Each structure stands twice: as structure tokens, then as C-alpha cells.
Amino acid sequence: MRVCFLSPVGVVGGAERVLLAWAAAAGDAVTDHLSAVLLADGPLRDRLAELGVAVEVVPIPAALAALGDTALKAGRGGRSLARLVVSAPAALQFLRRLRSTLHDLRPDLIHSNGLKTHILASITAPPRTPVVWHLHDFYSERPVAKWALKLARRGPVGGVAISEAVRRDVATLLPGFPITTVRNTVDTDRFSPGPTDPTELDALAGLPPASAGTVRVGLVATYANWKGHGVFLDALAKLPRDLPVRGYVVGGPIYATAGSQVSRAELEQRAEALGLTGRVGFVPFQPDPVRVYRSLDIVVHASTRPEPFGLTIAEAMSCSRAVIVASAGGAKELFTDGIDAIGHRPGDVEDLASAIRRLVDDTSFRASLERTARETAVRSFSSSGLNGQIRDLYHRFCSR
Numbered sequence: 001m002r003v004c005f006l007s008p009v010g011v012v013g014g015a016e017r018v019l020l021a022w023a024a025a026a027g028d029a030v031t032d033h034l035s036a037v038l039l040a041d042g043p044l045r046d047r048l049a050e051l052g053v054a055v056e057v058v059p060i061p062a063a064l065a066a067l068g069d070t071a072l073k074a075g076r077g078g079r080s081l082a083r084l085v086v087s088a089p090a091a092l093q094f095l096r097r098l099r100s101t102l103h104d105l106r107p108d109l110i111h112s113n114g115l116k117t118h119i120l121a122s123i124t125a126p127p128r129t130p131v132v133w134h135l136h137d138f139y140s141e142r143p144v145a146k147w148a149l150k151l152a153r154r155g156p157v158g159g160v161a162i163s164e165a166v167r168r169d170v171a172t173l174l175p176g177f178p179i180t181t182v183r184n185t186v187d188t189d190r191f192s193p194g195p196t197d198p199t200e201l202d203a204l205a206g207l208p209p210a211s212a213g214t215v216r217v218g219l220v221a222t223y224a225n226w227k228g229h230g231v232f233l234d235a236l237a238k239l240p241r242d243l244p245v246r247g248y249v250v251g252g253p254i255y256a257t258a259g260s261q262v263s264r265a266e267l268e269q270r271a272e273a274l275g276l277t278g279r280v281g282f283v284p285f286q287p288d289p290v291r292v293y294r295s296l297d298i299v300v301h302a303s304t305r306p307e308p309f310g311l312t313i314a315e316a317m318s319c320s321r322a323v324i325v326a327s328a329g330g331a332k333e334l335f336t337d338g339i340d341a342i343g344h345r346p347g348d349v350e351d352l353a354s355a356i357r358r359l360v361d362d363t364s365f366r367a368s369l370e371r372t373a374r375e376t377a378v379r380s381f382s383s384s385g386l387n388g389q390i391r392d393l394y395h396r397f398c399s400r
């Protein structure tokens, strides 16, 4: 079977890490030719190539790349549309190039990994080539996404949802659309507990080595404005000053959708205004997050919107970390509160602060979370069964 992945971006964020896991699992067992078309160049290109995937880049014009619900909400919709009209010739040329690239690759199946490619695949896939949508997000509350998916739904043969919560959301939006839930996996051998020198993290944050006994608490997330960076900083500021805690904000602005990101300068200003200077460090996006997780004692997930899945939660649990989860959406499906992680109410600063405090104070509870988190990860997130699942799915979708 010839399978072609279609990715709207060339960066490696959560959805792309999942695509890489699928490429690795689908590799030999399922497909005899794997290709990928990326709409932007970036590190994803080499990562896929290392797995033997034939990669092509068909760059999307900037005006199309910047379109999204956030731009619309931020009142930039008019500007985005105006740019789009001006760049119409480039857009048409791009569509032609995408169509001919897909045609030349002769896929038996196209696997699209993001909203823009879900829509574009419906327009540009060769006739009678089944398209599968990998659904990484909640769409029913997003006006543009919702409308676009409804319009494009005749194109694909089915969808893969990363969590039950995402499946339910898309099912309400597109009744009757066939969706299968395939939970994201993590490489539990790579994301594993192990020795590390946490002062490397201090150095990456530009801080002096923390004194012995300091509890390192970190948020690992892209700079999307709903990942709760502000909530995390506010919660750190609520902790007693003499509590031996140092905060870390790890990540960077990796996606390009207009108006959807916080900036490092904004976060640093907020930290300063909260009196956190020297008690919180900023670490840029790390291509290898394993060392980051191993250096942290507590990993915080603080998304203020329901998280579709929350790959960092699963990765941190797999590294045997004590994790605090904003309990909503797909993230809620990943843990049992008080057993292998603890939950807090999304966006609730007091609740997050008291969860952090509880884990700092109660080291034996923390140790028990660390132990069970690893057990849960190995049992529920391991990628060992993924190739079988992919094989069944691809065959089922191809026979539709």
C-alpha cells in the first residue's frame, strides 16, 4: 500500500510527534511506500526522511498559512481575507502544485494531519484516492474550522481521533462521519526515567544551579495562548516565598497562526511584575524533551481550554514524573486523579497553586505518583500495538 502523509507544517510540535510515531509504526509492516508532503519546510522533513519517508515540500503562501479562528477572533479576519485576495494568483499556483505533487506520488491513501490539509486534501487529492483525517483538535467551538470541515466532509472516508473527547466533539459536528479513536502513543523506552544533571536545565534557563533540595516545577508547552503560561506563573507567585521551588517555562512559539501565541517578552514581564524574577526560568523549545522531563520534579499542564490529548502529560508520566493536569477534555482520560497524577480545575490559579504545594510538601505522595505514572504509561501509552491498529485502519479505509 502506498500512503502519503500531508502535514500543514514543517515544525515538530505534538501533532507532528504523533505523525512521526505513525510513520515509524507504519513503516515496514503496513506500507510499501511512505511519502509525505509538507506545506512548510522545517525539522519535520529530516525526521521523516530518517524513517525512510520520501518527503516533498510544497510551501503554502503566507496569507493562507496565517488564516485561522484566532486571527478571526482577534479582529484580523478582514486583514487576512484582504491578504488572501491580493495573493490569489500565488494561492492558485500553490493548489496546482499540490495537486500535481499528490498525483505524481500515486498514493492509495492520503493521511492528513491538520486542519488546513484536511480541507486542502479534499480539493487536491487525486480522484478516488481515500483521504483520512487525523483529528488532533476540538473543532465544534471554532467558527471557521467548523464551517470548513462541514464543507469538506464529502472528501474524506473517515477520521482518526486522538481521544474519546475529540471523537465525541467531531461526531456532534459531523453526524454519521466514521471516526475511530486511536489514542496517541509515546515511545516508552525513550521517554523513561534515568539519570540526568538538572543543573543543565538551570543553565538552559540562564539561572545559577539551584541549591540542593530545590523542587523544580515546569510547564512544557508551545507558546499557544491557551496553554496556561499565565496561570502557571500566577500560581507560582501564590506559593510562599520560602518554599524551595523553582519554576521553569519550557517551550517556544512554534506555530504560525496569527494572534494565537504568547511571546517570551510578555511572559518575562509578567514574571517580573509578579516578583518571580530569579525564581522562574525560561527555556527555549527543546528538540529532545526527555532530559527536560528528567530534570523536573513536578511537570505542570495548565491548559485553560480543554486539552484534546496532551502529549506532554503522557511523555512526562512515561518519564516517571509527578504530573499536575488541567482536568478536562482528552487530558482527563489520561490519568486517575490521586493515583498516577493529580488534577486541577483548568484556569484556576488557587487550585493549581495548592496542587503544587501539596506535591512539594508531601514527598512520599510525590514518589508514589512517580511510580504509578510510569506503570500507567507503559500499560496505556506504549506504541507496541500501533502498527496492528494502523494496518487494520488503513485497510478498512481503503476498502470504503
Ligand code: GLC
Binding pocket: 013, 014, 015, 016, 018, 136, 137, 162, 184, 307, 308, 309, 310, 311, 312
Ligand atoms: C494537538 C493537541 C494536543 C495533542 C497533540 C497531539 O496539539 O492540542 O492536545 O496532544 O495535538 O495529538
